[in-house]
Amino acid sequence: MAELSHAPKGSAxxxxxxxxxxxxxxxxxxxxxxxxxxxxxxxxxxxxxxxLALVFAAVELLPGDAATATSERGESAADIAARRHLLGLDRxxxxxxxxxxxxxxxxxxxxxxxxxxxTQMLADPFPNTLLLAALAFVLTAVASVALGCWAAARPGxxxxxxxxxxxxxxxxxxxxxxxVGLLMLLSLxxxxxxxxxxxxxxxxxxxxxxxxxxVLALVIPQTGWNTTIVRGALADxxxxxxxxxxxxxxxxxRRVIWRHALPGAVPAIATGLATxxxxxxxxxxxxETLFNYPGIGSVLASAVSTRDTPLIAxxxxxxxxxxxxxxxxxxxxxxxxxxxHA
Amino acid sequence: xxxxxxxxxxxxxxxxxxxxxxRLVPGVLLVLLALIGxxxxxxxLDKPVTxxxxxxxxxxxxxxxxxxxxxxxxxxxxxxxxxxxxxLVAAVVTALAxxxxxxxxxxxxxxxAVERTADVFILLPPILGIMLIALAWPGGGRWxxxxxxxxLGTPYAVRIVAGAAAPLADAGxxxxxLAGGESLIxxxxxxxxxxxxxTILALFGLRFVEAVYVISMAGFLQIGxxxxxxxxxLMIRENSSGILLNPWAVVAPSLAIAAxxxxxxxxxxxxxxxxxxxxxITP
Numbered sequence: 001m002a003e004l005s006h007a008p009k010g011s012a013x014x015x016x017x018x019x020x021x022x023x024x025x026x027x028x029x030x031x032x033x034x035x036x037x038x039x040x041x042x043x044x045x046x047x048x049x050x051x052l053a054l055v056f057a058a059v060e061l062l063p064g065d066a067a068t069a070t071s072e073r074g075e076s077a078a079d080i081a082a083r084r085h086l087l088g089l090d091r092x093x094x095x096x097x098x099x100x101x102x103x104x105x106x107x108x109x110x111x112x113x114x115x116x117x118x119t120q121m122l123a124d125p126f127p128n129t130l131l132l133a134a135l136a137f138v139l140t141a142v143a144s145v146a147l148g149c150w151a152a153a154r155p156g157x158x159x160x161x162x163x164x165x166x167x168x169x170x171x172x173x174x175x176x177x178x179x180v181g182l183l184m185l186l187s188l189x190x191x192x193x194x195x196x197x198x199x200x201x202x203x204x205x206x207x208x209x210x211x212x213x214x215v216l217a218l219v220i221p222q223t224g225w226n227t228t229i230v231r232g233a234l235a236d237x238x239x240x241x242x243x244x245x246x247x248x249x250x251x252x253x254r255r256v257i258w259r260h261a262l263p264g265a266v267p268a269i270a271t272g273l274a275t276x277x278x279x280x281x282x283x284x285x286x287x288e289t290l291f292n293y294p295g296i297g298s299v300l301a302s303a304v305s306t307r308d309t310p311l312i313a314x315x316x317x318x319x320x321x322x323x324x325x326x327x328x329x330x331x332x333x334x335x336x337x338x339x340x341h342a
Numbered sequence: 343x344x345x346x347x348x349x350x351x352x353x354x355x356x357x358x359x360x361x362x363x364x365r366l367v368p369g370v371l372l373v374l375l376a377l378i379g380x381x382x383x384x385x386x387l388d389k390p391v392t393x394x395x396x397x398x399x400x401x402x403x404x405x406x407x408x409x410x411x412x413x414x415x416x417x418x419x420x421x422x423x424x425x426x427x428x429x430l431v432a433a434v435v436t437a438l439a440x441x442x443x444x445x446x447x448x449x450x451x452x453x454x455a456v457e458r459t460a461d462v463f464i465l466l467p468p469i470l471g472i473m474l475i476a477l478a479w480p481g482g483g484r485w486x487x488x489x490x491x492x493x494l495g496t497p498y499a500v501r502i503v504a505g506a507a508a509p510l511a512d513a514g515x516x517x518x519x520l521a522g523g524e525s526l527i528x529x530x531x532x533x534x535x536x537x538x539x540x541t542i543l544a545l546f547g548l549r550f551v552e553a554v555y556v557i558s559m560a561g562f563l564q565i566g567x568x569x570x571x572x573x574x575x576l577m578i579r580e581n582s583s584g585i586l587l588n589p590w591a592v593v594a595p596s597l598a599i600a601a602x603x604x605x606x607x608x609x610x611x612x613x614x615x616x617x618x619x620x621x622x623i624t625p
Contacts, residue, residue, distance in 0.1 A: 044548070047458075047461050047465060048465060050462050051462050051466060052465075054462070055466075055474065058474060058475060059474065060479060164546060164606075168607055168608060169604040169607065169608065171600070171607075172551045172555070172603035172604050172607035173600050173603050173604065174554075174555050174558050174559055174575075174599060174603070175369070175559075176499060176558075176559065176562050176575070176578060177578070177596045177599050177603075178598050180578060180582075180593065180596040181596065181600075182587065182590055183585070184585075184593060186513045186583065188586065188589065189376070192527050199385050202589050220438075227426075258372050278464060278465070278467040278468070279468075281466065281467045282467030282468055282469040282470065282559070285467075285469060285470070286469065286559055286562060286563065289562070289563065289579075290582065291495075300470075300473065300563075301563065301564075303473075304473060304477065304563060304564060304565060305478075305564075307477050307480065308477075309474065309477050309478050312470065312473050312474050312477060313474065315470060315567075316470050316471075318588065319465075319466075319467055319470060320465040320466060324465055325468075327464070327465075
């Protein structure tokens with residue numbers, strides 16, 4: 001089992017656009033388990049805090065604030081000043097920044113440019129978006145590991161090349177283009193699945209069949225990306241002594257991959273999947289718009305048309321938190337696989 | 343790590359070059375076609391020539407869009423700005439990343455800063471970042487999208503260059519240059535970068551694909567190009583309501599984006615250094 005610590009070797013070059021140094025060798029710290037957990041959590045929380053500060057600064061420094069952005073044509077300067085006061089935009093920057101950050105801890109995302117509570121505006125749609133993204137994430141994980149293993153079991157053969165080319169092609173296509181293809185195929189030509197999502201009385205999609213096409217549109221590009229990573233990580237593992245030994249011992253290929261190569265490839269795969277969370281959430285927003293799905297996509301679309309920057313910052317907070325959690329999970333998986341064998 | 347790999351693949355070296363060129367051709371042709379497209383268009387992009395969502399017929403080979411404008415003409419117009427912006431983003435990001443990536447491996451403090459920056463930016467889905475910048479910069483239009491794509495794409499690209507340059511930083515000639523008192527800039531541009539040609543070239547291709555991805559996504563969400571501009575992503579959005587009446591109004595721009603993304607991506611990955619394509623070796 002000691003050989004497993006070879007896992008991250010060379011995984012930075014496993015994929016062309018690679019997960020890069022994210023998968024670089026990192027020596028496990030010689031501190032107890034709980035300490036390492038706390039350190040990982042602290043690091044991710046710090047990163048998130050920095051991002052939020054950057055978001056706040058970007059909104060602050062760029063010209064145009066919420067009051068001017070939402071101003072009606074012909075509105076007088078006095079009216080704009082009054083609304084600026086109403087939204088609290090005339091207070092010092094640091095005070096507002098502090099209030100905003102402090103509010104985040106209590107789940108208060110502030111008010112939108114129209115003066116509505118952002119937490120309330122996102123309370124219904126965000127879980128819907130998370131549902132879509134989570135389903136897509138799980139399917140992506142299963143599909144990319146399965147395809148990657150299938151390709152690795154027949155290295156250099158036709159199926160390996162087909163899977164390789166297909167995944168390279170798939171991850172380049174934007175989700176909304178995939179959606180159009182699926183829509184033509186599954187809804188318009190065959191009529192198997194509904195073309196738009198209709199929300200039920202509780203604000204959720206009325207039937208589960210309405211989830212299939214949006215989820216597939218998200219899964220196809222992300223599976224392309226992650227299959228490349230899984231295949232690359234397995235190729236790295238194939239070169240390690242213990243996998244070579246298992247192969248030379250005459251164990252069946254399936255067993256070599258499943259029992260000997262895959263465990264060592266887990267850290268690289270976990271990091272790859274975690275880095276695709278951001279793409280997945282971003283893609284969800286777009287796919288939702290196309291399918292009329294009741295998620296944050298529609299909230300964002302209206303925020304774009306009304307130039308509601310605070311609302312978008314609120315969505316960034318939610319998305320950033322979700323991504324941080326996934327990355328943290330990947331950190332812990334890596335620490336578990338690599339750390340305990342060091 | 344890669345010695346076994348290079349020896350294993352060496353006999354196929356010359357055949358490999360032909361294959362690389364074959365894979366470059368579709369991408370390059372498509373980019374050229376899209377750039378000269380406006381000159382081939384039969385109709386101006388904002389003139390209705392047929393009924394709204396009319397099916398393919400006389401004067402409009404791909405039918406009409408939601409205002410009865412010729413879909414084919416708009417398709418030929420619609421790629422120029424997208425590809426131009428994407429080329430600009432890819433060039434700037436690659437140049438910035440090449441320099442910063444070399445500094446990062448020569449200077450550990452810069453390296454750590456790069457790592458942390460990439461760690462922070464990975465928490466921000468690119469499309470949300472673009473929305474944020476485009477909205478906080480009213481009147482920025484396409485330039486807001488371009489700047490956002492550059493800002494959001496660079497940290498990650500730097501990380502890739504740094505990853506590729508790291509093994510070279512320990513090479514004797516780099517240490518000799520530094521020990522000989524050469525400046526950081528000289529060492530980065532004269533000693534490191536020439537050895538990273540294929541990585542940089544592949545990075546440029548992949549950044550182009552990524553830029554097409556985010557810019558078209560922004561266009562689809564109506565950030566950047568505004569009607570009546572012809573833009574592939576915007577065409578998909580505008581015409582999706584009439585997909586039953588004239589599917590071509592939606593399918594044609596979708597195919598255009600997909601073909602562009604796939605062909606350039608294949609070209610870029612075929613340029614990637616051998617060590618980055620380990621997936622093809624047998625155990």
